[in-house]
Amino acid sequence: MAKQSKIKPAKGKLGVLLPGMGSVATTFIAGVIAVRRGISQPIGSYTQMGRIRLGKRTEKRSPKIKEFVPLTKLDDIVFGGWDVYKDNVYKAAVHAKVLDKQLLDEIKDELKQIKPMKAVFDKNYVKRLDGKHVKKGKTKMDLAKALMEDIKTFKKVNKCARLVMVWCGSTEIYMEEAACHQSIKALEKGLRENDENIPPSMIYAYAAIKMGVPYANGAPNLSADVPALVQLSKKNNVPIGGKDFKTGQTLMKTILTPGFKARSLGINGWFSTNILGNRDGAVLDDPDNFKTKEVSKLGVIEHILKPEENPELYGNIYHKVRINYYPPRGDNKEGWDNIDIAGWLGYPMQIKVDFLCRDSILAAPIVLDLALLLDLANRSDLKGIQEWLGFFFKSPQTKKGLPPMHDLFKQLMKINNTLRYLKEEELITHLGLDYYY
Ligand SMILES: NC(=O)c1ccc[n+]([C@@H]2O[C@H](COP(=O)([O-])OP(=O)(O)OC[C@H]3O[C@@H](n4cnc5c(N)ncnc54)[C@H](O)[C@@H]3O)[C@@H](O)[C@H]2O)c1
Numbered sequence: 001m002a003k004q005s006k007i008k009p010a011k012g013k014l015g016v017l018l019p020g021m022g023s024v025a026t027t028f029i030a031g032v033i034a035v036r037r038g039i040s041q042p043i044g045s046y047t048q049m050g051r052i053r054l055g056k057r058t059e060k061r062s063p064k065i066k067e068f069v070p071l072t073k074l075d076d077i078v079f080g081g082w083d084v085y086k087d088n089v090y091k092a093a094v095h096a097k098v099l100d101k102q103l104l105d106e107i108k109d110e111l112k113q114i115k116p117m118k119a120v121f122d123k124n125y126v127k128r129l130d131g132k133h134v135k136k137g138k139t140k141m142d143l144a145k146a147l148m149e150d151i152k153t154f155k156k157v158n159k160c161a162r163l164v165m166v167w168c169g170s171t172e173i174y175m176e177e178a179a180c181h182q183s184i185k186a187l188e189k190g191l192r193e194n195d196e197n198i199p200p201s202m203i204y205a206y207a208a209i210k211m212g213v214p215y216a217n218g219a220p221n222l223s224a225d226v227p228a229l230v231q232l233s234k235k236n237n238v239p240i241g242g243k244d245f246k247t248g249q250t251l252m253k254t255i256l257t258p259g260f261k262a263r264s265l266g267i268n269g270w271f272s273t274n275i276l277g278n279r280d281g282a283v284l285d286d287p288d289n290f291k292t293k294e295v296s297k298l299g300v301i302e303h304i305l306k307p308e309e310n311p312e313l314y315g316n317i318y319h320k321v322r323i324n325y326y327p328p329r330g331d332n333k334e335g336w337d338n339i340d341i342a343g344w345l346g347y348p349m350q351i352k353v354d355f356l357c358r359d360s361i362l363a364a365p366i367v368l369d370l371a372l373l374l375d376l377a378n379r380s381d382l383k384g385i386q387e388w389l390g391f392f393f394k395s396p397q398t399k400k401g402l403p404p405m406h407d408l409f410k411q412l413m414k415i416n417n418t419l420r421y422l423k424e425e426e427l428i429t430h431l432g433l434d435y436y437y
Contacts, residue, residue, distance in 0.1 A: 008380075009379075012160070012162070013160045013162075014076055014163070015079075015160035016077055016078070016080070016164055016165075017081055017213070018167075019120075020082070020169025021081045021114075022096060022280070024360045024363040024367060026093035027093070027099060029093075029111070030104060030107060031099075031364050031365075033107045039103070042074075042365060045369055047373065048074075048365075054068075055425070068423065078160055082116050083169075084121045084129055086131075090104060098361065119131070119133060119134050119135065120134075120146070125199040127286050127289075129279075139191065140190070140203055151207065151213060152211070162379075163213045164375050165208040166217075166367050166370055166371055167204065167242075168219075170219070170280065171220055171221060171283055172221040174288055177222070180197050180228075181222075181226035181227060181228050184235070187202075187228035187229070187232075202221075202222065202223055202224070202226070205240075210232065214238055214240065216242060218243075218370075219243065220292045224397075225242055225397050239377035239378055239386045240386065241393070243393055244293075245367075245394070246393050247357070247359060247366065248335050248355060248357045249355060251362070252355055253270075254300060254408040254411075257301050257305060257406075258409055261304060261305055261310075265313070266312070267301075267342070269338075270317060270319045271318075272322065272335065272337050273323075273335070274336075275324045275325075276332075277331075294321055297394065298319060299395060299404070301317070301319060302319070303406045313342075331359050332357075334356050336353070337352070337354075339351040339352075369392060373389060380422050385399060388418035390404065390406075391412060416428070
């Protein structure tokens, strides 16, 4: 492995730009402010609470991640973003009903100051929304240029040294790669000619990467996961990552499935259903938008179990995922899993998981970790798809032809080893000779 060049220091302010300032984004912003003021703890955040072992076990070195690598301090983060509704972050957070009003009132002064910029939005891609806080432009390229102006102005006004962008907008309708996604030239032509294969999330991703701003996609939309934007990210030395924050049911799947496989237990069926009542649930109630999410959720267990290699154990799994919009629950989703497993001589057993989770509480620390680690990647001269950030995603973006890695524990090893590599520490693979003798 080539020697890593020095990581540039995290000097000055980091602007975190969020297209989509709904439940996840406002829970992230309010959470960081609450932690900054000493009101709460950043629980669930790998960078803030996680530790990394260095050297041999006997050395007893395990600093916190934030002490090991030079990350931007929470005090140096500035928030910005866009939404199709013009509510400030306080109002949007009250509407989202994720955090207690009492907590939001304590930090109201700061939250009220953060107001979304006008969005690039098209109802054809998210039918269940119809906000009016939207930019006008003749072509998609005009809209991309308007976003680039926003980015420039935000950086100047807030005196930011660096920026990152994390898509927290709604899930768009299901789309597949098209001709205009194949090269930078084709994408730019498509933007000028209003090609229908370019959804708003792709316009944001183009604007960010064009401006040298690292981009992560928290939804399952194609967005930056097309050859044109991967090429542009390499050309402009910009790190990118996606797709779809790994929270809730999929997080549980990538924790449980490696365990079944490790013990060679068979699986006959896995039925997952969810009830949720937030705006995300309303958007996903539309079959075209659900399809995007379904594809993102379904791949996970097949990729871990590799049924083609293990047909006796996993060759005949019935895997079904359902999402049901149920307003009374708001953001407090309930995810049920019924898993039909098989043991010695094929004897069947069942496992039931009932996860009463809070979607945005699980997603907010991921937004923070992605923002800080993408910025670290940028200061370390890493560019293109950052596969080591797959730890945070339901459908990790990978180089063309490579299967994604979903197993949470392999992902953890990869992210930890990447940080060790960046800091020129010995990689830990548990294969050192001292382990066996
Ligand atoms: N909460 C989770 O656990 C979780 C997990 C994985 C992925 N996600 C994804 O993260 C995204 C955000 O989730 P949420 O719960 O905050 O949803 P939300 O509906 O509360 O917020 C999304 C916001 O994006 C805005 N928006 C939509 N299109 C936009 C555009 N083109 N430009 C600017 N703003 C736009 C909407 O107006 C809304 O305010 C969704 O795509 C969701 O599927 C969430």
